[in-house]
Amino acid sequence: MKRACILVVDDEPAIRHLVQEILEDENYEAITAANAHNARIAFKKRRPDLVLLDIWMPDCDGITLLKEWIEDGVSGLPVVMISGHGTIDTAVEAIRIGAFDFIEKPLSTAKLLSTVDLALQNARLGLHSVTRANTPLVMVGKSAIIGQLRADIARAAAHDMSVLIVGENGSGRSLAARSLHTQSARRAGPFFALKVPGTTSEELAQQLFGFGRDGEFWSGYLEQARGGTLLLEEIGDMDFANQHALRNVLEQGYFCPVGSTSQIACNVRIMASSSRNLEPAVVSGRFDEELWHQLGLARLYIPSLREHREDVPELIDQFVHWSVESEQLPYRKFSTAALNALRNHNWPGNVAELKMLVRGLLFQKKRGDISQSDVRQALRQLKRPASEAFPESLFDMPLRQARDRFERAYLLHHLERTDGNVGEVANIVEMERTHLYRKLKGLGIGVRKDKEK
Numbered sequence: 397m398k399r400a401c402i403l404v405v406d407d408e409p410a411i412r413h414l415v416q417e418i419l420e421d422e423n424y425e426a427i428t429a430a431n432a433h434n435a436r437i438a439f440k441k442r443r444p445d446l447v448l449l450d451i452w453m454p455d456c457d458g459i460t461l462l463k464e465w466i467e468d469g470v471s472g473l474p475v476v477m478i479s480g481h482g483t484i485d486t487a488v489e490a491i492r493i494g495a496f497d498f499i500e501k502p503l504s505t506a507k508l509l510s511t512v513d514l515a516l517q518n519a520r521l522g523l524h525s526v527t528r529a530n531t532p533l534v535m536v537g538k539s540a541i542i543g544q545l546r547a548d549i550a551r552a553a554a555h556d557m558s559v560l561i562v563g564e565n566g567s568g569r570s571l572a573a574r575s576l577h578t579q580s581a582r583r584a585g586p587f588f589a590l591k592v593p594g595t596t597s598e599e600l601a602q603q604l605f606g607f608g609r610d611g612e613f614w615s616g617y618l619e620q621a622r623g624g625t626l627l628l629e630e631i632g633d634m635d636f637a638n639q640h641a642l643r644n645v646l647e648q649g650y651f652c653p654v655g656s657t658s659q660i661a662c663n664v665r666i667m668a669s670s671s672r673n674l675e676p677a678v679v680s681g682r683f684d685e686e687l688w689h690q691l692g693l694a695r696l697y698i699p700s701l702r703e704h705r706e707d708v709p710e711l712i713d714q715f716v717h718w719s720v721e722s723e724q725l726p727y728r729k730f731s732t733a734a735l736n737a738l739r740n741h742n743w744p745g746n747v748a749e750l751k752m753l754v755r756g757l758l759f760q761k762k763r764g765d766i767s768q769s770d771v772r773q774a775l776r777q778l779k780r781p782a783s784e785a786f787p788e789s790l791f792d793m794p795l796r797q798a799r800d801r802f803e804r805a806y807l808l809h810h811l812e813r814t815d816g817n818v819g820e821v822a823n824i825v826e827m828e829r830t831h832l833y834r835k836l837k838g839l840g841i842g843v844r845k846d847k848e849k
Contacts, residue, residue, distance in 0.1 A: 400516055401425045403444040405435040405461075406478060407453045411503070415448060418505055419512070432456035439465075443473070446515055450478040451490070459490055466494050474515035478503070506550035510579040517584055535568070535575050536714050537707030541699045545572070552694040553579035558646060560631075560691045561669040563698025566748030569669040570627065572698055577625040582665055585624025590617050592628055594831045597635040598654075604638065607654035618651055621664045629826075631668035631691065632677060636684065642666075643687040666691065701743040701750065708739045711747060715754040725758040733768035741775060804839045807832075811841070 402424050404415045412428045419426040427444070429435040431453050438444075451458040462475055477490045477498040490498060496515045499507055535546065552559055553576050561569045570589060577587045590603060601607075606616030617626050628634070634642070645651045646666065650659045668691045677683035701708070712730055719725045730738075743749055753774050757766050807821070814820040818836075822829040836842075 399423060399425045400445040401427065401442065402512065403427050403429065403435065403438055403447045405429045405432070405447065405453070405458070406450040407431055408450075411450075411478075411501070415503065415508065418508060422509060424512070432458075432461045435461065445474075445519065446512060447473065447475045448478055448512075449475055449495075459493070462490060462493060462495060474519050476511055476515055504546065504550060506554065506579060507546075510553070510583065514578065514583055533571060533714060533718055535571055536710045537704055538710065539704040539707050541704050542707060545696070545698065548696055549576045550579060552576055552696065555694065556581065556665055557693040558665070558691045559667045559694045559696060560674075560688075561667060561696045561698060562673065563669075563671070564700045564746055565671045566746035567698040567700055568747050569671075569698050570629070572696055573625070573627045573667050573669065576667070576696075577665075580625070580665070582624050586621050587625050587627070588617050588621045589627040589629055591826060591828060592630045593633045594827060594835075597637055600634065600638050601641065601654050605641070605651050605653050608656055613653065616653065618645070618662055618664055619660060623663055625665045625667060627667045627669060629669050630671065632670045632672060632674050632683060636682075639684040639687050643684055643690060646687070646690040701746045705739050705741075705743070708750065709735045711750055712738065712754055715751045716758065719755050719758050723755070725755070728758060728762070729765045730771075731765045731767050734766050734771045737768050737771045737775075800839060803835070804841065807836060807839065807841060 402419055404412055404419070404426055405428075406412050406415070407430055409430070412430065416426040416428055427438055427442075429438050432455050435447075435449075449458045449462065458477060462477075465473065465475070474496040475490075475494070477495050479498045479500050496518070497511050499511055535542065535549075537543075549572060559573075559576065561572055563569050563572075573589070574587060577583060592600065595603065602614070602616065604616050604618060606614055606619055608614075628642075641651070645662050650661050652659055674683050674688055678685050678688045709730075712735065716727065716730075720727045738750070738753075745752070757770060757774055760770075762770075807825070810821045810824055811818075814824070818832065819829065822832045825832070827835070
């Protein structure tokens with residue numbers, strides 16, 4: 397098979413030679429250029445299959461060179477940007493222009509090779525247009541704890557074992573799972589996430605293993621995710637019967653659909669996540685100890701945002717670009733004082749709360765920079781008094797009635813925020829849409845037909 401040719405463009409000789417050696421060790425053909433001028437010459441001599449392009453160069457920046465190639469009508473060429481400190485926003489801009497992805501300095505060999513492999517695969521499949529209507533969020537941050545997390549993800553991605561991901565709500569467990577998937581050997585396969593809470597034992601078994609009825613068969617997530625990854629969110633809420641069934645799948649390598657004795661080989665990497673430590677549940681017998689060991693062959697801890705508040709400015713930058721790109725919200729810059737105020741916030745809702753706050757501030761559609769005053773007002777709105785959130789009368793009700801009262805108020809709040817868009821509410825509250833419809837109906841909340849999107 398013909399070796400893929402990769403052009404490495406970087407003004408730092410040490411990086412050029414290092415990347416060249418790494419690529420050649422992986423049986424790629426690597427050619428190098430120290431600047432944009434030499435890159436143009438190399439490109440004319442031989443069109444590469446992939447370009448690794450540094451953003452900052454002495455004669456011409458990488459963004460300008462990327463635009464030049466796009467304007468010249470070069471199609472089907474994946475370009476991966478090499479981003480140094482302080483250029484993440486520029487790298488995200490490059491993706492909107494037409495780059496496939498970006499990798500950060502200092503370069504991780506695992507990340508470099510996984511990105512190169514994925515870019516070449518997409519090019520072979522004809523997936524050249526990488527200007528995405530919904531630019532995916534990536535794990536950003538320069539803190540030591542996030543650097544360690546990236547290293548742990550890369551290490552886990554090199555193997556095909558099950559993974560247990562633990563971290564507070566909103567800390568980014570799902571993002572870590574997706575990052576692990578895209579770096580793994582299964583990255584070309586599908587990625588599915590199944591939320592365990594809010595389903596009965598029977599519903600969960602059907603969703604997980606599939607089922608047959610009246611001569612028809614509905615495949616479950618274990619079948620739909622064949623060749624890829626399945627993330628089971630909040631695994632601690634899984635009932636014991638399904639825990640036992642899942643343990644058998646991991647031990648035996650096959651599963652049977654509900655109501656069937658047919659054995660289907662399981663070719664899926666199982667990941668599980670939890671917002672709480674499962675060890676007490678294992679000790680008390682509420683969670684299967686053998687399943688806990690099977691799922692935790694590799695374990696990832698996702699830090700709370702309180703543990704890496706120095707990454708808040710970079711996270712804000714990503715959320716701003718994401719909101720502008722994906723939701724067509726107006727671009728506004730955060731002032732230094734505003735960023736400082738947000739760095740000092742405690743963030744009980746973690747990264748998810750920060751993202752929601754950024755979206756809310758951009759949605760206001762004001763002009764000018766976002767000020768410290770804007771931020772403080774937004775933070776005050778996030779802090780509802782306990783008496784407002786939980787009126788005293790709530791504590792005098794039976795548990796079921798109090799829970800229904802809270803759930804009704806909670807869902808009505810989000811329906812009002814989204815102008816009744818059920819699909820958007822399902823994303824916000826992290827609930828399957830079918831379960832959300834059932835919950836709304838049970839609480840006596842009607843939904844306008846034109847908002848069922």
